[in-house]
Amino acid sequence: MSSPSGPAPRAASDLEKNANISRNIVWHETTVDRNARESNLAQRGTVVWFTGLSGCGKSTIANELDRLLIARGAASTLLDGDNVRHGLCAPPSGLAPEHGDEFAERFGLGFSPVDREENIRRIGAVSALMSSAGLITLAAFVSPYRRDRDRVRQMVEAAGQTGDFLEVFVDTPLEICKQRDPKGLYKKAIAGEIPHFTGISDPYEAPKSPEIHLRWREGMTPADAAEEILQAMVDRGVFASRS
Numbered sequence: 001m002s003s004p005s006g007p008a009p010r011a012a013s014d015l016e017k018n019a020n021i022s023r024n025i026v027w028h029e030t031t032v033d034r035n036a037r038e039s040n041l042a043q044r045g046t047v048v049w050f051t052g053l054s055g056c057g058k059s060t061i062a063n064e065l066d067r068l069l070i071a072r073g074a075a076s077t078l079l080d081g082d083n084v085r086h087g088l089c090a091p092p093s094g095l096a097p098e099h100g101d102e103f104a105e106r107f108g109l110g111f112s113p114v115d116r117e118e119n120i121r122r123i124g125a126v127s128a129l130m131s132s133a134g135l136i137t138l139a140a141f142v143s144p145y146r147r148d149r150d151r152v153r154q155m156v157e158a159a160g161q162t163g164d165f166l167e168v169f170v171d172t173p174l175e176i177c178k179q180r181d182p183k184g185l186y187k188k189a190i191a192g193e194i195p196h197f198t199g200i201s202d203p204y205e206a207p208k209s210p211e212i213h214l215r216w217r218e219g220m221t222p223a224d225a226a227e228e229i230l231q232a233m234v235d236r237g238v239f240a241s242r243s
């Protein structure tokens with residue numbers, strides 16, 4: 001690991017500077033830099049981004065990986081689609097009682113393409129902040145659009161460096177997801193009760209070159225999948241010092 005007195009502090013990235021939407025909002029350099037935080041934690045701030053159809057296993061595998069990481073003393077956290085949509089990315093119906101209809105319509109999120117884009121943008125920005133703090137962030141979202149996922153990659157890498165974003169494609173066939181149907185959502189979607197349902201009435205754009213491609217196979221357990229990702233993280237130097 002780099003020591004706090006080692007590498008020179010990193011300046012704000014171009015992307016962070018360009019994120020200034022107004023000349024009146026000026027980037028403020030922080031006193032404690034990322035290297036010092038990562039040195040204390042003996043890890044690199046990394047985003048492990050799980051993408052795939054509903055029911056493919058994102059949450060189950062991410063939870064298992066989180067458990068392994070905490071057991072080995074790493075500092076990790078988990079952002080999960082269903083949970084984040086209870087707060088940061090709440091639907092209009094979740095905001096209206098407290099904030100009123102106008103606010104709820106403006107800031108509440110559903111599943112249209114533009115709402116998913118904003119959902120992933122918000123989560124991407126949070127993930128980038130967490131990785132700047134040296135944390136390992138496990139993010140489990142359907143995130144069906146390639147462009148939205150690529151933008152998160154850019155945001156995370158702009159706050160650090162190439163390799164800080166690991167895309168995990170949980171590649172479970174739609175037929176298996178439908179059979180599992182852990183929340184009964186496919187049944188409802190096929191009956192036409194849920195519009196814009198990924199894989200049924202909405203598209204899913206598979207990653208072209210994910211860092212980790214978990215191809216479904218008979219007998220593969222969530223523990224097997226989590227071990228595979230952890231090994232890939234070790235191999236990629238997540239727990240080694242930055243060069």
Ligand SMILES: Nc1ncnc2c1ncn2[C@@H]1O[C@H](COP(=O)(O)OS(=O)(=O)O)[C@@H](OP(=O)(O)O)[C@H]1O
Nearest residue numbers: 054055081111116119141142143144195196197198
């Ligand atoms: N229309 C539609 N399409 C897909 N998923 C739906 C939909 N409506 C509700 N749900 C439930 O919401 C979870 C997906 O939320 P995400 O934030 O991950 O979606 S996205 O990344 O913005 O596409 C998803 O969670 P997972 O099953 O864990 O993937 C579903 O439980």
Ligand SMILES: Nc1ncnc2c1ncn2[C@@H]1O[C@H](COP(=O)(O)OP(=O)(O)O)[C@@H](O)[C@H]1O
Nearest residue numbers: 053054055056057058059060180182220221222
């Ligand atoms: N190898 C596997 N990996 C992940 N989940 C699996 C696996 N085999 C069976 N399952 C089951 O499939 C379901 C996946 O649901 P979940 O993790 O909520 O998916 P998602 O978060 O992608 O919607 C769970 O009920 C889980 O127990």
